[in-house]
Amino acid sequence: MSTTNAPAKPGRSLGRTLLQGGTVIALIALIAFFFAMRPDVFLSFTNVKNILFQVSILAIIASAQTVVMVVGDFDLSLGATSSLAGAVAAALMLGGVPMWTAISVAAGVGLLIGLANGFLIAYLRLSAFVATLATMTSVVGLAYLVTAGTTLFSLPEGFNNLGQGKFLNVPLPVYIAIVISLIIWGTLRFTTIGRSWHATGGNQEVARLSGVNVRRARLLAFTLAGLVSAIGGILLAARLGSASAVQGSDNMMFSVAAVFLGMTVIRSGMANLGGTMVGVTIIGVMSNGLNILGVNSYVQQVVTGLIIIAAVTLSSLKNRER
Amino acid sequence: MRKKFTGVVAIAAIAAIAAIGLTGCSTTASTDTASAKPFKVIAFTSGNQTPIGAWWVKAVTAEAATNGWELTMIQGDFDFTKMNPAVESAIGQGADAIFDGYTDVASIGSIVTAAKDAKIPIFAMDSATAVSDAFVTNITTNQQGIVDQTLGAISAKIGGLKGKNIMVIGHDPHPGIRMRAGLAKDALIKAGANIAGGDVQKVKSPATGRTEALALVADYLTAHPGGLDAVWVGWDDAALGALKGVTEAGSAAVVTGVDASSEAIAGIEAGGNFLATIDQPWPSILKMIDADLLAYQKDGTLPAKSFIAVDANLVDITNAATTTPSDKL
Numbered sequence: 005m006s007t008t009n010a011p012a013k014p015g016r017s018l019g020r021t022l023l024q025g026g027t028v029i030a031l032i033a034l035i036a037f038f039f040a041m042r043p044d045v046f047l048s049f050t051n052v053k054n055i056l057f058q059v060s061i062l063a064i065i066a067s068a069q070t071v072v073m074v075v076g077d078f079d080l081s082l083g084a085t086s087s088l089a090g091a092v093a094a095a096l097m098l099g100g101v102p103m104w105t106a107i108s109v110a111a112g113v114g115l116l117i118g119l120a121n122g123f124l125i126a127y128l129r130l131s132a133f134v135a136t137l138a139t140m141t142s143v144v145g146l147a148y149l150v151t152a153g154t155t156l157f158s159l160p161e162g163f164n165n166l167g168q169g170k171f172l173n174v175p176l177p178v179y180i181a182i183v184i185s186l187i188i189w190g191t192l193r194f195t196t197i198g199r200s201w202h203a204t205g206g207n208q209e210v211a212r213l214s215g216v217n218v219r220r221a222r223l224l225a226f227t228l229a230g231l232v233s234a235i236g237g238i239l240l241a242a243r244l245g246s247a248s249a250v251q252g253s254d255n256m257m258f259s260v261a262a263v264f265l266g267m268t269v270i271r272s273g274m275a276n277l278g279g280t281m282v283g284v285t286i287i288g289v290m291s292n293g294l295n296i297l298g299v300n301s302y303v304q305q306v307v308t309g310l311i312i313i314a315a316v317t318l319s320s321l322k323n324r325e326r
Numbered sequence: 327m328r329k330k331f332t333g334v335v336a337i338a339a340i341a342a343i344a345a346i347g348l349t350g351c352s353t354t355a356s357t358d359t360a361s362a363k364p365f366k367v368i369a370f371t372s373g374n375q376t377p378i379g380a381w382w383v384k385a386v387t388a389e390a391a392t393n394g395w396e397l398t399m400i401q402g403d404f405d406f407t408k409m410n411p412a413v414e415s416a417i418g419q420g421a422d423a424i425f426d427g428y429t430d431v432a433s434i435g436s437i438v439t440a441a442k443d444a445k446i447p448i449f450a451m452d453s454a455t456a457v458s459d460a461f462v463t464n465i466t467t468n469q470q471g472i473v474d475q476t477l478g479a480i481s482a483k484i485g486g487l488k489g490k491n492i493m494v495i496g497h498d499p500h501p502g503i504r505m506r507a508g509l510a511k512d513a514l515i516k517a518g519a520n521i522a523g524g525d526v527q528k529v530k531s532p533a534t535g536r537t538e539a540l541a542l543v544a545d546y547l548t549a550h551p552g553g554l555d556a557v558w559v560g561w562d563d564a565a566l567g568a569l570k571g572v573t574e575a576g577s578a579a580v581v582t583g584v585d586a587s588s589e590a591i592a593g594i595e596a597g598g599n600f601l602a603t604i605d606q607p608w609p610s611i612l613k614m615i616d617a618d619l620l621a622y623q624k625d626g627t628l629p630a631k632s633f634i635a636v637d638a639n640l641v642d643i644t645n646a647a648t649t650t651p652s653d654k655l
Contacts, residue, residue, distance in 0.1 A: 042549060051548045058541055154377045154653045155563065157589040168574075244540075244570065246589060248563075249375075250533035295545035298523045301530055301538070 026318045027268040027279070030311070031286050038293035045296060053174060059288035060177035061240045062258055066280050067181075067188045068232035069259040070266070073275035074192060075225040076205040077132035079121060081140035083256030085230055086237025087249055088147040089114045093163075093238045094156040094247035103163050111234045117143060118230015122223035140256075147249035157246040167242025177239050184232060189277040191228075201225055205274060258287055261308070265315045286311065364396040365623045368416045368446075370437075371427035372402035372409055377587070377653035378608060382427045382451070385609070385655075389616050393623075406433050414440045423619055426450040430501050431458045447628065449615050451608075455505045456633065462622075463629035465614050467606045467638045469502060473509040475640040476582040479602040480556045481517070483580050488518035490555040493546065495539050495564055496526045503560035506584065510558050522546060522554055529564055536567035543571030554579040562590040562603055572599050586641050588651035595646045602642040605649050611636055 038046045045051055065082055072079045089110040096106035117139060124135040169176045192198040200221040203211035212218045236255070241247040265286055266279025287308065294304045369386050373379030383401060390397035398416045402409025409429075417424070417440045424441055426434065431454040438460040441448050450464040458464060481487050492514055496507025507526045514521060523546060529538045543557060556579050557572060559565035565583025572579045579599060583590050586605035593600035614634070621627045641649045 045549045048548070054544055054548050058544070148375060153375050153380050155587070155589055158592065240537075244536055244567070246536070246566070248533075248536075251536065254531065254534045254537075291541065292545050295542060296549040300525070301528050301542075305530060 027265055027282055027286070027315055030315075031282055031289065034286065034289050034293065038289065038296065041293075042296055046293065051292065051296075053178075055285075055288045055292045056178045057175045058292060059284050060175070060181040061236050061243065061252075062255055062262065062287065063181040063281065063284045064184050064236035064239065065233050065252070065255045066259040066262040066284050067185050067277060068229040068236070069263050070275050070277050070280045071188060071192070071201065071225050071232070072132075072229045073260075073263045073267075074201045074205045075222050076208070077125060077222065077225070078136070078260060079118075079132065079226065079229050079233075080136040080256060081117065081121060081143055082229060082233040082259060083253045084140045084143040084147065085114050085117045086233045086240065086252040086255060087247075088117070088143050088150065089234030089237035090241030090247040090252065091147045091150040091156065091249060094159055094241050095150050097160055097163060098156055098158065103160055107163075107238055110238050111231060114234020114237070115227060115231040118227040118233075119223070121230065122226030125226060126219040126222035144249065151247065151249045153249065155246050155248040159241070159245055159247075163242050164245045165242070167239050168245070177243060180235075180239060184235065185277060185281060188228075188232070192277060197221065197224060202274070261312045262287055264312060268315050268318045283315075364394065365423070366396045366398070366421040367423050367425055367619070368398045368400065368413060368421045369425040369427065370400040370402060370409060370413045371429055372404050372406065372433065373428040374401035375403055376428075378585075378655070379428055381608070381652075381655040382612070385612055386425065386427065389612070393616075393620065395623075402429070410434060410436050413437045417441055417444050417446060420444075421446055423622060424448040425615070425619065426453045426461070428452050430454065431460045431464075432501070434460075447622065449619055449622075449629070451611055451615055452502065454633075455501050458633070461632060463615070463618055463632055463634065465611045465634045465636060466502070467604075467611075468635040469506040470509055471635075471637050472584055472604050472606075473506050473513055475638070476558060476584070476602060476604060477510060477513055477517075479640060479642060480558065480580060480582060483601055484555045486517075487514060489520070491520045491522050491550075491553055492556045492558060493522035493543065493554055493568075494526045495529060495542065495557065495559040495568060497529045497532060497535065497560060497564070500532070500560075503584075507560045510560075514558075522550075532561075532563070535561070535564035536570075539564035539567035540571045543568045544575060547571065547575040547577055551575075552577065556601075557581045559583050561585050562587040565590060565600070565603070566593065569593060569598075569600050586649055586652045588653050591641060591646045591649060591651050594641065594643055597643065602640055605639045605641050606652070607636060607638065608652070609655060 065086055068082055069079060092113050093106045093110035096109055097103060121136055121139050124130045125132050167177055171179060200216045203214060203216050204218050204221045208218050237252050240252050262283030263275050263280050265283030267273055267275055269279035269282050270276050290308060291304060367390060371379050371382055374383050383399060387397060387399060400409060400412045400416065414437060424446055426448055428451065447462040448460060450461040452466040454464050455469060484490055494507055494511050497503045511521055511526050527542050529535045539559065547554060554577055557568045559568050559581065562583035562585040565581050566589055569581045572581060580601040581599050582602045584604040586603050590600065590603040594602065618629045
């Protein structure tokens with residue numbers, strides 16, 4: 005399975021070209037629109053930095069979701085896992101555990117949740133929807149237990165710096181999001197397991213007959229997703245300087261939306277990391293641009309949903325065309 | 327063999343005596359129960375996962391034990407499809423009184439109907455922002471007082487409200503926050519302030535209130551550098567997000583919240599942009615309702631007033647150190 009765009013055939017209709025590049029064109033159109041509305045602000049360094057800062061954690065969690073969706077599944081528990089990981093790290097640090105030990109344990113918790121999801125889905129053959137829904141429910145409960153229903157704060161300054169510090173005046177989470185995305189992109193594109201994930205997502209039976217250990221591939225995909233979403237949650241806690249049981253909950257929905265948006269970017273219509281980053285950017289640009297224009301947040305939510313519907317429709321049209 | 331048989335008989339005899347004894351105890355207890363006829367209270371809250379809701383569950387359970395009530399405590403986890411039938415089922419089994427904690431009257435229509443049909447009065451705590459015939463009493467905090475005190479603190483700090491740019495952040499699904507955000511907006515307009523963004527900025531979910539408020543303030547200050555004098559927020563968690571947006575932008579705007587959470591009080595004590603919050607006196611309100619329930623238990627006396635709005639207290643740098651945070655009640 006290849007995720008590379010095929011070169012456009014000569015004589016291709018404008019409609020097809022628009023269909024092919026619709027999501028990227030939508031992103032450019034959004035940027036152009038907001039720039040036209042607020043030329044003094046929208047593309048200023050401060051605001052671009054602002055957008056990148058706001059989407060950095062979503063980008064990490066959407067990367068995790070991409071891995072699972074490449075395999076042909078999805079994970080409803082990623083938002084809850086990220087919240088729990090942030091809460092575990094915070095609780096441990098407040099209990100006197102050294103920062104990096106707390107972060108490692110919290111990341112380990114995310115990895116274990118991902119492993120559990122993978123085991124349920126790949127080996128016990130539960131549907132991803134049921135398994136991750138059930139896991140999400142339990143994980144939210146665990147997060148409430150860890151935080152005792154309160155918000156944990158007064159975290160060590162070194163930890164807060166991970167989420168609030170800057171290098172060359174750009175917030176650290178932006179760099180971390182870029183590094184994680186590049187690692188996942190490289191894994192998906194250049195490694196054996198990455199190719200196994202693509203093969204599994206394309207057709208499990210064909211992948212199995214081709215010698216791919218499908219169950220192990222799915223297990224590893226969920227495990228990696230759990231680990232990466234935990235890193236996102238730990239960063240969110242550092243970003244806010246606090247941790248609560250539900251503070252990353254909206255990232256699950258937006259991560260799925262970003263991956264769906266990204267699926268329209270390439271011709272195969274499959275989940276891919278570059279496309280996911282385009283999706284994340286669309287969500288970030290739209291939220292920031294509408295905030296700058298003073299648009300009511302309820303309207304923003306309606307518009308976000310409509311754009312996702314449009315993107316998925318586009319993706320479906322492309323698939324039909326193929 | 328004979329020895330073994332004797333042993334078995336002895337054990338059986340001891341067991342029989344013990345059983346008779348226990349039965350006797352049981353009979354005595356049920357006789358006592360029958361004569362005392364315990365006062366049965368159904369208590370429910372949808373907000374048990376919030377710090378104040380969790381405190382309420384513990385406090386009401388302790389009050390019931392002290393008063394000798396037979397308590398059925400139902401915790402709804404914000405899930406009305408789960409909570410309402412559970413309360414209605416408890417009503418079907420009979421009770422003397424119902425106690426609603428922090429659950430909006432708009433969400434419990436079926437419970438109110440079931441209680442009226444069964445002629446069981448509902449005593450409520452912070453369950454509506456105005457008089458409601460659903461409750462024999464509802465004691466809450468004075469929303470106008472909360473707005474007056476927080477805006478007063480802002481006004482004193484920034485030299486009056488006239489001509490100042492102030493953002494108001496609210497959350498519509500919570501009736502108390504919706505009401506006070508609306509009151510704050512009206513008061514600010516009346517005082518000649520400019521409402522940043524033209525209207526109340528609405529946070530969609532309390533779970534992500536902090537990040538939503540942060541983004542609202544950060545984006546507004548990016549578009550209008552130095553464009554805020556203050557941010558009035560309807561609850562502390564979102565106020566802490568707004569505070570981060572303000573400080574990261576290097577703005578001098580002050581922020582106020584409501585709830586007196588530990589983190590908000592720590593923010594005030596830090597002496598930065600977090601100016602004030604509001605301490606709502608939930609323990610004393612609970613005592614008032616406890617007294618109402620005891621009066622009803624004694625001779626069926628119903629509360630004199632169906633709606634009471636109790637004044638709340640401003641928490642600022644002068645009294646932050648001596649205020650008990652709402653999540654540490």
